[in-house]
Amino acid sequence: IFQPGEAIAERGTRVLLHPRLARSFRLGNFAEVVPEIGWQQTLYSTDDQTFAQRGLVTARVEGRNRFARDFSTGAAGKGALVRHVLEPRLGWAYVSKRQQDRNPLFVPHGTVSQRRLRSLSLENLTRSPSDRMDSANRIVLGVGQRFYSRTRSRAPLRLKADVQTAIDWDFAEGGLGAIYLDARLMNVGPFGARVVGAFDPGSPAVDEGGLDVNYVKRFNNPWVRRLRLNLGYRYRRPIPIFLQSNRGLGALPDTDKVSQINWATQIQITSRIQLRTSTIFKIASENEFIRNYGAIEYVSKCRCWAIGATVSVDRVDDVSGGLSIRFMGLGDGVNSLMDGGLGFGLNF
Secondary structure (H helix, E strand, O other), X not given: OOOOOOOOOOOEEEEEEOOEEEOOEEEOOOEEEXXXXXXXXXXXXXXXXXXXXXXXXXXXXXXXXXXXXXXXXXXXXXXXXXEEEEEEEEEEEEEOOOOOOOOOOOOOOOOOOOHHHHHHOOHHHHOOOOOOOOOEEEEEEEEEEEEEEEOOOOOOOEEEEEEEEEEEEEOOOOEEEEEEEEEEEEEEOOEEEEEEEEEOOXXXXXXXXXXXXXXXXXXXXXXXXXXXXXXXXXXXXXXXXXXXXXXXXXXXXXXXXXXXXXXXXEEEEOOOEEEEEEEEEEOXXXXXXXXXXXXXXEEOOOOOEEEEEEEEEEOOOEEEEEEEEEEOOOOOOOOOOXXXXXXXXXXX
């Protein structure tokens, strides 16, 4: 029996049952409504306890509507257009309260709750597999916007951008939550991007933020086939204490936030060799490199097996490396090297 953040030493069997009943219906032409009610039952047989169980009521209701409008972007008769889809939604989620201190811990509760993920998708709240689920009684008001485009008549519409915003009110905690943002830019030329954020409307503080920008370029060159660059920034307040104190990092950090830059590259050389590098740099009271990583990978001509070698430098293990082999299956189509298959590796 453990509390989140403690070392896990329990052994046994855990069975999770979650029957749910849902029925969608329409309120005329105004909205589509989907109510759901369920019972999440967890059964344990462990070394420490012969038998233990936990049962929770879960419920969810979500109503939404969709509005769409087309905007012509080209000359008359050319068929070029942008379609804007607006989807307002109102949702409610409930998880009953129950004393759970005696639950055996197989799936720990996160020290820092990912409220953005749960408010943007209430299923993440009611279907959490954690052995210690917080009670919840939350209302979420959200707006989704999607942008599609086509360049000529009869061409298929392609999704170019998806923007999700939401704000929640938690009756269990008795207060207004945060304003959430999750925006994606899809394949505009060689570029793609994602922006996420959580903002406290009662103060100027930012609870969570992230930016990822991808660049992918293919070459008609026998030596350099593909180049992929990724630049990311991550901000989080408060810091995930569990991760800092249980992964060999020693004492807790002297900062209450995560602020770091991530940089990664992938270069495909010929049709069977790939080079990868990545760097994580922390921006805080002491700027430092958290990890530098490099790898070279080779895929056989039949694309049925692959080998790789890695080397990394981090602030915990200093210099380390490894070897891997992967069996990919005859004739499997892969988008990039080392995708798919099963394998094993050795670190040193």
